[in-house]
Every structure is written in structure tokens, then in C-alpha cells.
Amino acid sequence: MAEQREMKAKTPWHSGKVICVAVFFIAALITLVAIAFVQNKPIPQKYKYGIVLDAGSSHTAVYIYEWPAEKENNTGMVRQRHTCAVKGKGISSYAQKSSGAGQSLMECIEDAKGNIPADKHEETPVYLGATAGMRLLRMQDSESAEEVMTSVKATLMSSPFDYQGARIISGQEEGAFGWITVNYLGKNFRKAAGTMGALDLGGASTQITFVSGQSVESPDNSMDFRLYGNDYQLYTHSFLCYGKDQVLKLALEKRLMPVETSLEDPCFHPGYSEKKSVKNVFDTPCVHTINKEDMDKSFTHNGTGNFTECQSSIMKVFNFSQCTNSRCSFNGVYQPPIEGTFGAFSAFYFVMNFLNLTGHSLADSKRGLEVYCNTPWDAIKERHPTVKHKYLAEYCFSGTYILTLLENGYNFTFENWKHISFIDKIEDSNAGWTLGYMLNLTNMIPAEAPDTPLMPHGGFVTLVLFLTIFLLILLLLWYKFLGLPSCSSPKEVV
Ligand SMILES: O=P(O)(O)OP(=O)(O)OP(=O)(O)OC[C@H]1O[C@@H](n2cnc3c(O)ncnc32)[C@H](O)[C@@H]1O
Numbered sequence: 327m328a329e330q331r332e333m334k335a336k337t338p339w340h341s342g343k344v345i346c347v348a349v350f351f352i353a354a355l356i357t358l359v360a361i362a363f364v365q366n367k368p369i370p371q372k373y374k375y376g377i378v379l380d381a382g383s384s385h386t387a388v389y390i391y392e393w394p395a396e397k398e399n400n401t402g403m404v405r406q407r408h409t410c411a412v413k414g415k416g417i418s419s420y421a422q423k424s425s426g427a428g429q430s431l432m433e434c435i436e437d438a439k440g441n442i443p444a445d446k447h448e449e450t451p452v453y454l455g456a457t458a459g460m461r462l463l464r465m466q467d468s469e470s471a472e473e474v475m476t477s478v479k480a481t482l483m484s485s486p487f488d489y490q491g492a493r494i495i496s497g498q499e500e501g502a503f504g505w506i507t508v509n510y511l512g513k514n515f516r517k518a519a520g521t522m523g524a525l526d527l528g529g530a531s532t533q534i535t536f537v538s539g540q541s542v543e544s545p546d547n548s549m550d551f552r553l554y555g556n557d558y559q560l561y562t563h564s565f566l567c568y569g570k571d572q573v574l575k576l577a578l579e580k581r582l583m584p585v586e587t588s589l590e591d592p593c594f595h596p597g598y599s600e601k602k603s604v605k606n607v608f609d610t611p612c613v614h615t616i617n618k619e620d621m622d623k624s625f626t627h628n629g630t631g632n633f634t635e636c637q638s639s640i641m642k643v644f645n646f647s648q649c650t651n652s653r654c655s656f657n658g659v660y661q662p663p664i665e666g667t668f669g670a671f672s673a674f675y676f677v678m679n680f681l682n683l684t685g686h687s688l689a690d691s692k693r694g695l696e697v698y699c700n701t702p703w704d705a706i707k708e709r710h711p712t713v714k715h716k717y718l719a720e721y722c723f724s725g726t727y728i729l730t731l732l733e734n735g736y737n738f739t740f741e742n743w744k745h746i747s748f749i750d751k752i753e754d755s756n757a758g759w760t761l762g763y764m765l766n767l768t769n770m771i772p773a774e775a776p777d778t779p780l781m782p783h784g785g786f787v788t789l790v791l792f793l794t795i796f797l798l799i800l801l802l803l804w805y806k807f808l809g810l811p812s813c814s815s816p817k818e819v820v
């Protein structure tokens with residue numbers, strides 16, 4: 327008996343208690359591994375969607391955004407899922423037949439239906455923001471502007487989406503939301519490095535927006551935001567009539583007065599010659615009104631292709647003579663000194679990208695344009711047979727305008743020119759005001775930084791699993807080298 331007891335004491339695996347403990351260990355281990363697997367398994371992601379229609383002066387674009395439902399307050403989580411370009415011109419071109427404005431959106435609304443899961447249609451907000459084209463129409467004919475807006479509202483309200491409004495946004499909003507978009511996409515709000523200014527060149531207006539170290543002197547140019555726990559005072563200004571289509575009319579107006587039958591233009595290529603109607607130049611509130619007789623005339627627009635002369639003629643569209651603030655850009659508009667880096671998008675990008683000037687210094691850009699503007703029109707057409715005729719004819723003018731606006735208008739220098747990046751998209755999402763507009767209206771940018779857990783959930787579960795296995799191994803090693811702690815009473819040991 328004594329021998330048997332001794333044997334059992336030496337081979338504790340035979341002890342009922344040990345078997346019991348081992349069974350519990352193994353069961354606990356299996357449970358832990360199972361929990362870790364289940365918790366770490368990717369849960370099917372739930373997405374939310376939002377639609378913004380950018381009713382610009384030249385055209386309307388529909389943007390569909392998507393984001394993971396539970397992460398909507400994190401910077402950089404919303405991305406552009408899809409875009410649809412509305413056929414035809416901008417909604418302001420439907421002034422004489424307002425019902426056509428709403429009708430023109432139908433195709434892209436159908437397209438959006440196919441791009442968002444049907445069960446999400448009802449909860450997907452849809453917004454429309456109209457910009458400078460509608461601002462001009464409102465100035466010219468407020469009744470027609472109202473009718474056009476009523477028409478687009480009706481179309482959006484009849485869609486299955488959650489209609490959240492259609493309005494003409496202000497120039498300050500256009501500038502500020504463009505700034506929010508580029509900095510949200512660049513994840514700059516939660517970085518110490520600071521933010522990026524935004525430069526937007528549309529067809530009818532242009533915006534400049536940046537954080538200025540100096541206090542903004544004029545209240546009209548100041549916008550305050552508190553985002554992710556930081557305060558930003560923005561300088562922003564929108565120049566109505568200084569988008570690339572309207573500014574061409576301003577430049578032509580200066581050269582066309584008094585109305586002649588032909589016009590020699592250094593901003594168009596040598597050999598370019600087209601008959602145009604005077605009405606096409608003077609049909610906007612951006613230029614002076616002329617008498618009806620002159621309005622019905624036409625003129626021949628001849629190119630002479632000279633960059634330096636083109637620049638001098640473009641300088642005439644800016645007024646540098648009056649400034650009631652400490653400093654101004656042009657037309658008496660206050661502007662603090664340029665600071666930091668800038669993202670330049672829309673036509674800034676389209677034009678500079680076409681001219682292959684997105685990565686060049688200001689001096690090289692001027693040299694490039696000198697050669698380009700002087701190239702005969704026939705050679706240009708031959709080189710770019712597929713490019714839209716209107717764009718192609720105007721790249722010399724547009725490029726020269728961009729350089730003049732940035733250097734002489736906004737006071738960029740040869741030195742800080744390199745801080746401008748000409749951008750179209752940031753990580754597959756277009757730079758523009760629409761994303762910032764939606765983020766703001768859906769309260770997706772919190773004023774205070776959301777609390778973030780120390781580590782992601784998956785990491786936490788994995789860490790707990792590893793620590794448990796580690797403890798189990800320690801326990802086994804302890805048993806192997808020191809034996810099982812005795813369960814018998816001290817009396818028996820004695
Ligand atoms: O902001 P607003 O002023 O309302 O105008 P928009 O929103 O319609 O203006 P866009 O940025 O869409 O375009 C700016 C201008 O660039 C023109 N544009 C678009 N694509 C272009 C391209 O590939 N090359 C040259 N010009 C282009 C367009 O016709 C406009 O005149």
C-alpha cells in the first residue's frame with residue numbers, strides 16, 4: 327500500500343485533481359482561441375451614402391460619397407464612390423426654359439439609383455449647391471433663377487433619396503468647403519503640420535482660401551471653424567466674374583470697345599480666326615451693357631499669339647489702384663500675405679495639366695507659355711485632334727490668365743510658386759467644395775477630437791490571447807520543474 331501511495335505521488339498525472347485541472351486548462355484555451363477567432367473575423371462592413379450635386383456655371387456633376395457607418399467621425403473616412411456628369415450646360419443655361427433644368431438631372435439620378443444599394447436609397451441624403459452661374463442669373467433675372475431652382479428641387483424631391491435642400495451657395499461657403507475638402511482628404515486636421523490653402527478656378531468665379539497667421543481685417547473674408555479640437559480662422563474670397571469663361575468676356579470687352587468688325591487677340595494662336603457674335607461677349611452682368619444695335623453685330627476674332635502682350639491685356643481686367651485695407655489682392659479686396667502650401671484644383675488643374683506645367687517653376691511656366699501661345703493654330707489642332715475645340719482654342723488665354731491671377735492678383739512669387747500643387751484628386755476623391763459641404767451638413771466633422779481607444783479591438787483580443795497562452799506555458803513549466811502544489815492538508819504532509 328505504501329509503495330502504491332509512493333508511486334501515485336511520483337506520477338501526479340494519475341491524480342484526479344491534475345486531470346481535472348488539465349481539462350479546465352484545455353477547455354479555457356479552446357474557448358479563448360474560439361473567441362479570438364470570432365472577434366477578429368471581419369464583420370461585413372455597413373456603409374452609408376450621401377449625394378451632392380455641384381451645379382456649376384459650366385456643367386453639373388453628381389458626386390456619390392460612401393463611408394463606414396461606425397466610423398463617420400474619423401478624418402479621411404468618407405470617399406468618393408462614383409461621379410456622373412450631367413449632359414449639357416449648367417442649370418443657369420435653362421433660364422428661358424426652367425423645366426429643362428430639373429429634367430437634365432434625371433439621367434444622373436437614375437445612375438445614382440444603380441450605384442447605391444436599393445435598401446439605402448431612403449436614408450441617403452441628397453443636396454444640391456449651385457455656384458457662380460446661378461449667382462449671375464440671380465443678379466440678372468431673379469425670377470428665372472427662382473424658377474430654375476424650383477425645377478431642380480422638384481426633380482430631387484421626386485427621387486427615392488432623402489432630399490435635404492437645393493440652394494445657391496455663397497462664395498464664402500464655396501471657398502471654405504473647398505478648403506475643408508482638401509484638408510479632410512489630406513488628413514491634415516489631426517496633424518501638427520498644419521493645413522493647405524485652397525485655390526478653385528471655375529467657369530464664372532474663382533476662390534482663394536487659407537489659414538492666415540494675421541487676423542483677418544474684413545469680416546466678409548473671415549470664417550471660423552473648430553474642427554477635431556482645433557480652431558481655424560480662414561481667409562476666404564470668391565471673385566465673381568473671374569472664372570475662366572467670364573474673365574475671357576471681361577478681356578474681350580476691353581479690346582472690343584468700341585465695337586469693331588475684327589479683333590486682333592494676342593491670347594489666341596496665330597492663324598486662329600473665327601466669326602463670333604458680340605452678344606456672346608456682352609450677355610453677362612460681368613461686363614458693361616451696350617446698345618442693342620452693337621449687340622446684334624458680329625466680329626472676327628483673330629489670334630496673334632504673343633504671351634507678353636496677352637499678359638498685358640489680361641492685367642487690364644484687374645483693378646490695382648484702390649485699396650482701403652492694409653493690403654489687397656485686386657479690385658480693392660483685402661488679402662493677408664500668402665502663407666503655407668496650396669492645392670489648386672478645377673480649371674487650375676485642367677489647364678496647367680494640359681499645358682504640362684503642373685511641376686514647373688513660375689519662370690519655366692512663362693517660357694512654356696511663350697512658346698505655346700506662339701504656336702500656329704493649325705499645328706495645335708493637328709497635335710490634339712480629340713480635344714474639345716473651345717478648350718483647345720482657349721488654353722493660351724487660360725494659362726496666361728492663371729499665371730497672371732496667381733502672380734499679380736494673389737501675389738504669389740517666384741519663390742513660393744513651388745508651394746502650389748495643381749491637383750485633381752486626393753486618393754480618388756475630387757478636390758472641390760462638395761465633400762466639405764456634405765461633411766458640414768451631416769455634422770461629420772466634430773468640433774472636438776473623438777476619443778480613440780488605445781488599440782483597435784482586434785489587437786486587444788489578440789493581445790489577451792497571447793498573454794493567456796504565455797501564462798499557461800509558465801504554469802506548465804512551473805509544474806514540470808517544481809511539481810504540483812500539494813493539495814493535501816498540512817497534517818497529512820507531516
Ligand atoms: O465654379 P463655377 O464658376 O460655377 O464653374 P464650374 O464649376 O462649372 O467650373 P468647373 O470647375 O467645372 O470648370 C472650370 C472651367 O474649366 C472648363 N473645363 C472643364 N474641363 C476642362 C478641360 O479638360 N480643359 C479645359 N477647360 C476645362 C469648364 O468649361 C469651365 O470653364
Ligand SMILES: [Ca+2]
Nearest residue numbers: 382457528672
Ligand atoms: Ca465649381
